[in-house]
Amino acid sequence: MIQGTAERATSCEWHLDGFQPIVARRMAESTLTLWGVPAETIDDAKLITSEVATNAAKHVHPELRRAGFIHFRISLSGDTLRFEISDPDSRPPLLIRAAHDDEQYRGLTIVDALAKDWGFEAAASGIGKVIWWAQIISHP
Template identity: 40%
Template sequence: MYEPSPRTAHQARRDVAAALAAWGVGQAAICDATQVVAELTGNAVRHGRVPGRRFLVRITRGAGRLQVEVDDAASTPPTVMRAPDEAEGGRGLRIVDALADAWGVAPRASGIGKTVWAIVRYGPVPDGRGSEAAVAP
């Protein structure tokens, strides 16, 4: 679980990169997945923040794909925006859309908030087994 703060996206990205490297995931997929994590956690910090609530980052692998999930306590779904060229933000979900093979939003299993998920394909899993990790600082 992460505290929503400006440094959280960077920390989550580092934690996910370490977990994926330990799993033997290739560098290209690590780059794509960690950028997706950075965008989704950045959105959780900026738009999904609810006082007193943390958010969770989860990654799973199996059948040649990584699934990244970010849970936050806000129920408002994210929207893809068309940011002006001079804008400093507003492109996060466009980046996720470009890097991920699929992404979406689901109600959070606990009933509070939502889960934003994205799938990044990276090839066959070397040992044929799936893995899951809840990533935390």
């Protein structure tokens, strides 16, 4: 656990039209830095956030994009971070094993390799899905 911290959480929401995944990556970095999370854990969190946010922005049906939002939540409990990115598309994410020379389909493989655990569920609102992952804070 990070010294002197209680449970913490923060969230943000962005309109899908014009959303750039780097915004979510920067939010993760600034939040985790503020919370005193070690750099190695932050680096993994930024990479995973980029992959999941990119998938959410890239693969949402166009008709959902115009009125849709991406919601990003980060929480800390003890030495466990939990991240959630929701989008209005209910189709489940697909973990595809990319061929050696394939330049796509590596996002969820990266999540699978770096996160302690991950998954997805229907959004509580009944619209869309939430992709979540957990990371254990690495201690230097």
